Amino acid sequence: MRLNDVITDCIRLKLSGAATDNVIQCFGGNILRKEKPVLVIEVSSKEILLWMMQGATNVHVYISAGTFHVNAMYAPTVRFPAARIYFMKSKNLFWFGHIGVYLEQNGIKLTPVDDASFSKLIDETGYIQRYKPWYEKRKADSRLFDGLLGGRLKNTAVDQAIWLSFDGKCLVCGEKADRMATSTVWGKSGMMIGMHLCLTHEEESQKQSILLNYLSNHLGGIVMFSNMRPLTTEEMLEQTCEILKVNFKCTIMKVVGETVTARRQSGITVVIRHQSPSNYAYIIMTPEGKQLSRVDSADHHIVPYGPDHVHSDLRKSTKNVVETSFTYGHICLDMKLLLKLIQEAEDKL
Ligand SMILES: [Zn+2]
Ligand SMILES: [Zn+2]
Structure with missing residues (x-):
């Protein structure tokens, strides 16, 4: 996801420049670095630049190595340690003249800024002092999310993550937050999105099938991800069979109700039962039908981030x-762990 798309969506929703900048701060924490005291976002049109200038702390032109940077600068805040700069740039003097006129017609006057005053504007010298406590707090706030992410990176198709942060407060209302909520968006791979919500908004978010839909409603209807409709049972079965054939190199033996049974060339049998994302099991069996390993969602064991768990070895003592x-x-996302279990089963044959 690009911050630019987020800006475009915010503006489409008629969020003001300052409100758009607030949304960018929620996302921006993911790309903020200790070495870089400013978050720079190149915008795609002069209209967007003008929009962001209305509400900016400072607007200026900064000339560096013959390039004109026309900047809308938002100062660091208590919850975001770096200045945000929305800008357009060019080496072309005529472009600069043209944009200067356009902005002036809209009541914006650019002041020229040199290196020293630019550094002062973004409060470069104070950045590290602001960054350190911000980073520590962010790390503490997202600890639960990071643990979940670690496991997901290992066992599932998730390969990216965004932690939407609002200084540890509820992302929707800004009140004290007690709950972490996550949602995953996937296309070819998965992206996990996490945020804090207060009790009220967490409950509300559970009523809506997909967290992000909920979030986007509250941010005013931003639809950043469109491929998120939950699948019907038929579609799910079809997808499971397809994955078993293509990715798992299996032959489908039977489909009964919500359960698909398939077999590898080795004779190892894979059973996928999928009633819902909270009621499912993946079972690996010997050619004789003895269970070797299983992933299931039964709430029988106390595990962190449960109840979903894996029995890596079902032979007697380790059951x-x-x-x-x-x-x-969801099989699409869970393939990695399943392939590993199949591999282990075949190694034991
Ligand atoms: Zn709330
Ligand atoms: Zn179990």
Whole structure:
């Protein structure tokens, strides 16, 4: 996801420049670096630049190595340690003249800024002092999310993450937040999105099938991700069979109700039962039908980030030794762990 798309969406929703900048701060924490005291976002049109200038702390032109940077600067805040700069740039003097006229017609006057005053504007010298406590707090706030992410990176198709932060407060109302909420968006791979919500908004978010839909409603209807409709049982079965054939190189043996049974060339049998993301099981069996390993969602074991868990070895003594599986109950996302279990089963044959 690009911050630019976020800006475009915010403006489409008629959020003011300052409100758009607030949304950018929520996302921006993911790309902020200790070495860089400013978050720079190149915008795609002079109209957007003008929009962002209305509400900016400072507007100026900064000339560096023969390039004109026309900047809308938002000063660091208590919850975001770096200045945000929305800008357009060019080496072309005529472009600069043209944009200067356009802005002036809209009541914006650019002041020229040199290196020293630019550094002062963004309060470069104070950045590290602001960054350190911000980073520590962010790390503490997202600890739960980071743990979940670690497992998901290992066992599922998730390969990216965004932590939407509002200084540890509820992202919707800014009140004290007690709950972490996550949602995952996937296309070819998965992106996990996490945020804090207060109790009220967390409950509300659960009523809506997908957290992001909820969030986007509250941010005023930003639809950043469109491929998120939950699948019907038929579609789910179809997808499961497809994945078993293509990705798992299996032959489909039977489909009964919500359960698909398939077999690898080795004889190892894979059973996928999928009633819902909170009621599912993936079972790996020997050619004789003896269970070797299983991922399931039964709430029988106390595991962190449960109840989803994996029984890596179901042969007698280790039967009840389980670990968090970090799985979604959606085969598309859970393939990684399943392929590993199949591999292990075949190694034992
Ligand atoms: Zn709230
Ligand atoms: Zn179990």
